[in-house]
Amino acid sequence: MYERLCHAIARDAEVVALLETVPEPKRQPNLLLGVVRLLGGPVDDPGAFHDFTVANWAAVQTELRRRATQTNEAGRCALLLPVLAALPQPLALLEVGASAGLGLYPDRYRYRYNGGDVIGEDGPVLDCTLTGTAPPQRLPEVVWRAGIDLNPLDVTDPADVAWLEALIWPEHQHRRDRLRAAAAVAAADPPVLRRGDLVDDLPGLAAQAPGGATVVVFHTSVLYQVPSARRLAFADVVRRLTGHWIAVEGADVLPYGRIPDEPDDTLHNVLALDGRPLAWTRAHGQAMTWFG
Numbered sequence: 001m002y003e004r005l006c007h008a009i010a011r012d013a014e015v016v017a018l019l020e021t022v023p024e025p026k027r028q029p030n031l032l033l034g035v036v037r038l039l040g041g042p043v044d045d046p047g048a049f050h051d052f053t054v055a056n057w058a059a060v061q062t063e064l065r066r067r068a069t070q071t072n073e074a075g076r077c078a079l080l081l082p083v084l085a086a087l088p089q090p091l092a093l094l095e096v097g098a099s100a101g102l103g104l105y106p107d108r109y110r111y112r113y114n115g116g117d118v119i120g121e122d123g124p125v126l127d128c129t130l131t132g133t134a135p136p137q138r139l140p141e142v143v144w145r146a147g148i149d150l151n152p153l154d155v156t157d158p159a160d161v162a163w164l165e166a167l168i169w170p171e172h173q174h175r176r177d178r179l180r181a182a183a184a185v186a187a188a189d190p191p192v193l194r195r196g197d198l199v200d201d202l203p204g205l206a207a208q209a210p211g212g213a214t215v216v217v218f219h220t221s222v223l224y225q226v227p228s229a230r231r232l233a234f235a236d237v238v239r240r241l242t243g244h245w246i247a248v249e250g251a252d253v254l255p256y257g258r259i260p261d262e263p264d265d266t267l268h269n270v271l272a273l274d275g276r277p278l279a280w281t282r283a284h285g286q287a288m289t290w291f292g
Contacts, residue, residue: 001043001170002033008046015050018057026064030071030167035063038166069225070153071167072099073175074182075285076220076248077106078113078128082136082290083246083273087216090141092209092243096198096234097222098147100155100164101191102182107142109182111135124181131263132279132290143213145191148205152193155186175284198226199233206241215243221269221283223253239275247272248281263289 006029009015019027032053037043039059041052053060084091084106095103110120112127113135120139153160161183168175194205202217209215217238223231235254238245247254251262251270256277262268263280271279271288278292 002029005033005043005046005049008049012046012050015053018054018061022061022064028069030069031064031067032060034069034163034166035060035067037170038063038163043170067163068151069167070097070099070149070151070164071221072102072153072164072179072182073220073284074102074105074109074124074178075126075128075175076281077103077109078111078126078285079220079248079271079279079281079288080106080218080246081111081119081140082130082133082288083271083278084140084216085136085138087140087244088214090143090213092144092213092215093142093146094202094206094209094215094217095145095147096149096202096217096219097225098149098152098191098193100153100160100183100186101145101147101193102155102179102186103218103220104145104147104191105142105182105185107139108185123185124178126178126285128285129287130290131288144210146205146208147191147193148196148198148201149193150195150197152195154190155183156190198222199230199237202234202237203241206243209243215241216246217241217243218246218248220248221250223247223249235275245274247275260291 033043036053039056042048093104109123110118110125112118112125113130118125164179165176206215248269248271256270259277267283268280270277271281279288279290281288
């Protein structure tokens with residue numbers, strides 16, 4: 001649906017002219033499409049989408065200006081688990097760009113790699129096709145979890161959860177079901193989320209982690225929204241912290257040097273530990289090709 005809509009919008013002079021009235025960073029396709037869905041607009045027909053967007057532009061514009069793409073995909077925890085399970089336990093997790101914090105519960109979900117046995121006892125099942133290494137056999141022990149975001153979302157607020165649902169592509173019902181199940185896990189024990197900047201405010205939050213725990217700063221599909229100079233400043237800050245750093249970002253977002261070719265022509269990110277690339281990953285955690 002979104003591919004068809006984006007082709008139509010690109011040819012729609014009226015909608016394009018309206019988009020040019022908002023700041024350029026707010027013209028992201030996923031942001032516009034998510035806002036229209038949040039407002040109850042149709043996305044299954046380009047003509048109906050046009051009519052709704054034009055007629056309700058005041059509301060659409062308001063939401064575009066106040067919101068950001070904050071996809072909170074719990075499935076990405078399946079990409080983190082092989083690294084988290086291998087680190088010295090227990091762990092103190094700190095997520096950068098945490099959204100509503102659903103990525104802070106890797107110990108509360110269940111995992112199924114390559115259709116095999118399920119790891120874990122409760123929570124939604126996160127399926128992942130893993131090649132190049134053996135699946136992890138245990139869950140991490142997490143004793144502290146916190147997140148930082150410019151605009152943290154409240155997993156106990158139905159309006160915030162509705163925005164997270166609006167960001168999931170229309171055909172992906174399995175991801176909506178997974179979001180609701182993960183939100184229930186997080187709502188039962190809400191995470192500590194701080195409003196702040198990933199460079200200026202990260203050290204102060206990391207300093208609150210309990211002694212005796214391995215601090216792990218991580219982020220998934222976040223830094224592409226951060227200007228390049230600020231990304232490098234963040235990398236400098238996180239390298240100076242005591243603990244470990246896990247990044248899951250596009251190959252061109254952080255400087256990794258030479259890495260193996262991608263496994264196929266679908267969109268991939270790179271999983272890296274402390275700046276060392278380990279695997280190609282799919283965007284929602286559905287697959288991972290290990291090379292590290």
